[in-house]
Amino acid sequence: MDFLQKKIINHGTVINDHVLKVDTFLNHGIDPELMKEIGKEFASRYQHEKVTKILTLESSGIAPSLMTALALDCELVFARKRKSLTMVDSLLTSSVHSYTKNQTNDISVSKDLLNSQDRILIIDDFLANGQAAMGLIDLVQQAGAEVAGIGIVIEKSFQPGRKLLEEKGFRIDSLARISSLSNGKVHFLQEEPIVQK
């Protein structure tokens, strides 16, 4: 995922030792070409995994998930943080605590959208503490469905999310793995630091 690393270096901003701003292409503005490449990459990694649906969390998980669903020719469902007016069916709900934002949200999916026959690829934009992924896994398991794996666009490998998920036996595919954001620079795992332009 050379192009993703380049995008992070050229267009990301290190806010502090823990937070990377990627508002121009992932969290606010969205780069369609980048999303297309991300979709192709996740799809190539999961093409033989019999994925029936992708599950993500609104809002920033939706764009990479949509492109992956197109490439895998499967369905896409996003969990909501706030219930919509029309969410009157019975719901699967899980509680997700964000350490980054210091708040807890209930996330929900209609019971009609996930079923026990599903094999689900979970996708999200960031992996930090792993709480969003754990909430999505909980929804999949409540539906009696199976988790094929967890696809992450940007993993902050210096935070405990990956370890937590690996310890539970889940497959994780992160397209960019950041080992540190110290001194205002993005360091990728097992790579030399690249100086930001």
Ligand code: G4P
């Ligand atoms: P966790 O799910 O792995 O435990 O992560 P955490 O609670 O720490 O993160 C909560 C929110 O903050 C998520 O967005 C996540 O994507 C985002 N986040 C975490 N670390 C970073 C970072 O370094 N940079 C950026 N840009 N975002 C980060 P969210 O609340 O679900 O927002 P959105 O999907 O509506 O955009």
